[in-house]
Amino acid sequence: MLYIIRFFPEMTIKSRPVRQKHVKALRGNLRIMLERLEPTISVTGDWDILEVETASDDKNLLEQVEEILLHTPGISLVMPVTKLPLPEFDDIAAPVLAEYRQSLSGRSFAVRCKRRGKQGYTSSDVERQVGAVLMRESDARSVDLRNPEVTVRLEIRDKDLYVIQRQLKGLGGFPLGTQEGVLSLISGGFDSAVSSYQVMRRGLQTHFLFFNLGGREHELAVKEVALYLWMKFGSSHRVKFVSVPFENVVNNILEHVDNGHMGVILKRMMIRAADRIADEMGVRALVTGESIAQVSSQTLPNLAVIDSISNCLIIRPLVVSDKQDIIDTARAIGTETFSANVPEYCGVISVKPTTHARKHRVEEEEAKIDFSILEAALADKEVQRIDRVVEVIEHRDVEPDSYQEIPQGAVVIDVRHPDEMDRSPLSIDGVEVMPLPFYQLASGFSKLPSEKQYLLYCDRGMMSRLHASHLKDAGHNNVAVYRPE
Numbered sequence: 001m002l003y004i005i006r007f008f009p010e011m012t013i014k015s016r017p018v019r020q021k022h023v024k025a026l027r028g029n030l031r032i033m034l035e036r037l038e039p040t041i042s043v044t045g046d047w048d049i050l051e052v053e054t055a056s057d058d059k060n061l062l063e064q065v066e067e068i069l070l071h072t073p074g075i076s077l078v079m080p081v082t083k084l085p086l087p088e089f090d091d092i093a094a095p096v097l098a099e100y101r102q103s104l105s106g107r108s109f110a111v112r113c114k115r116r117g118k119q120g121y122t123s124s125d126v127e128r129q130v131g132a133v134l135m136r137e138s139d140a141r142s143v144d145l146r147n148p149e150v151t152v153r154l155e156i157r158d159k160d161l162y163v164i165q166r167q168l169k170g171l172g173g174f175p176l177g178t179q180e181g182v183l184s185l186i187s188g189g190f191d192s193a194v195s196s197y198q199v200m201r202r203g204l205q206t207h208f209l210f211f212n213l214g215g216r217e218h219e220l221a222v223k224e225v226a227l228y229l230w231m232k233f234g235s236s237h238r239v240k241f242v243s244v245p246f247e248n249v250v251n252n253i254l255e256h257v258d259n260g261h262m263g264v265i266l267k268r269m270m271i272r273a274a275d276r277i278a279d280e281m282g283v284r285a286l287v288t289g290e291s292i293a294q295v296s297s298q299t300l301p302n303l304a305v306i307d308s309i310s311n312c313l314i315i316r317p318l319v320v321s322d323k324q325d326i327i328d329t330a331r332a333i334g335t336e337t338f339s340a341n342v343p344e345y346c347g348v349i350s351v352k353p354t355t356h357a358r359k360h361r362v363e364e365e366e367a368k369i370d371f372s373i374l375e376a377a378l379a380d381k382e383v384q385r386i387d388r389v390v391e392v393i394e395h396r397d398v399e400p401d402s403y404q405e406i407p408q409g410a411v412v413i414d415v416r417h418p419d420e421m422d423r424s425p426l427s428i429d430g431v432e433v434m435p436l437p438f439y440q441l442a443s444g445f446s447k448l449p450s451e452k453q454y455l456l457y458c459d460r461g462m463m464s465r466l467h468a469s470h471l472k473d474a475g476h477n478n479v480a481v482y483r484p485e
Contacts, residue, residue: 001062003069004155004162005030005050006077008172023047026074026175029236033068037061048116060424064459066168067423071232073201074178075170079153082163086156089121093133099163100152101138108144109134110151117158126156174203176237181205182315183242183278184287185270188222191289191318193229193335194326198317199287200233206287207239208386209277211246211270219243220470223389224338224438227463228417230386232334241389242277243382246270248373256368260354263297265366267306273378275310285313291321296353305357334417337437389466400468401480403455406431410453412482415441415463426457438463445471445479455482 011022027043027050034041034052038061041054054065069078084095100109111134113126131143134152153164182204186192200206208226212219226241249269257265274286290298297306307314318326330336406412406428414426415438426433436444438458448454456464456479464481471479 001054001057001065002081002083003052003065004077004079004081004164005045005052005069005075005170006079007049008074008076008170008174011074011174019047022074022175022178023050025178026050026072029072029074029176030068032236033072034065037064037068041065063423069170070168071171072176072236073171073173073203073233074175076172078168078170080165080168081155082165084161084163086119086159086161089119089125089129092126092154092161093130093137095161095163096130096152096154097134097137099165100134100150103150104134104138104140104152106139106141107149108142108147109140110143110145110148112151112153113156114154115156117156119156123156126154130154171201171233173201176200176203176234177205179203179205180285181207181281181283182285182287183207183209183274183281183283183312185209185211185274185289186222186226187211187289188218188225188339189289190323190326190330190336190339191291191294193225193289193339194329194333195287195289195317196226196229197233197329197333197335199315200229204285204287205237205239206234207242207281207283209242209244209274211244211273213246213250216470220466221338223466224463225335226386227389227466228335228338229333235387239386240281241384241386244273244277244377245380246273246377249377252370252373256370257365259352261357261362261365263295263353264302264305264357264362265369267297268309268362268366269369269374271306271310271314273374275312276378277381278312283312285315286310287315287317289318290316291318291323291326294323296355299355301356301358302354305359305362308359334419337418400456400465400472402461402465402483403480404484406455406482407453410455412455412457413441413445414458415456415467416458420459424459438467441467441471445476450478453478453480455480457482 011019014022023046030043030052034043038054038056041052043050043052045051052069066078069075082095082099111127111131113123115123115126134140135143153167155162179202182199184196184199184206186196186208196206210219210222223241230239250266253262253266278286290303293299327336330339411432411434412428414421414433414435418437421435456468458464461481461483468479468481
């Protein structure tokens, strides 16, 4: 199967050196991700398009290839094509007819041709010739150039003919790694997940920073979101996940700070910590999910006071977004369901909050805080590569067993996202397969019969290992990981 990749339009209007840089980055990103699926997949092309080709006809592999192509930043269109040597003008319609005959039955159509090179005829000549043959030789109802039910697309490039089977909309944006790195403050909720996605889509290599206010369960939930975002949109680059224990900082604020200023000061303490961590990592900007007036701490006066503490640029992709728009985006990218189950901890200290914080008043309240607690939290931070969050387990003795073959009587639990289950259902002869998405495992696993053995399954083995470790740590010794070859 051959795919033609068209670039995000903003890439094509860049200067020649910048455009070449972006194309090279995109080509490299695709090679990294596709080689994990199948080492023989080739990615070629340069200035105008990229071509992704695999010799395999395996349906599951092709679905995974398309999944990667459609969720890689920098791609505008993905087109599966049939590539042929360019025939004589009168014979161009034959392969097009073979490809589109069935889909044209009883429907209106139009032919669209793009052409590059010197062939002795124009694109319009090709469209008329192919359209006439399709109308005569197929069961098409009519030609409709304005609003066709089927658009027949083909491209002629020098001595090659490309018959386009489908045209799929890509993610857009810039290739990952073409812009500077950023540190995204992620809580696992709708806002932080969507804001992280937005900057990843724009080509920013996005590291994740988590302030733990809710213990191990909260950390696990946030790791789920970060890992999902990275695997879906950014796995071409290695990024870090930083976790900072912030419970003592919150307690100190609760004890010493005026109720109305607690929320603003908590955000300032987070920005202080993020600033320090960003400097250590060589990152120049922070990303937050704040939106104007969504909550009391996000008024313009309060945001100005919060920003004043930072030496880094603070990026707020959602600053003028409506909550419903944010939720709709979360639904579209696949984070809505498990973000809905992540508790909001920042709001627990909002008691009659001020909406017009003044810097001098905030600084007076901050003077009551023991900043050694913040230093202790920073000293205890945990930094790990995002692809290894499943390997750094608090208790190493709970590392789950992994099976390539399923033991007799064991139940396989499919923990993938429902979208992945629908795309590639898991079916194993003679074995019970139970769909239970990873964001429901914490509550759902304890309800299962304890006398059975359960093997968790996901495509890459990351989510399954993460949750199997967590369940074993919670005392469930009847859980392991299923990793077929």
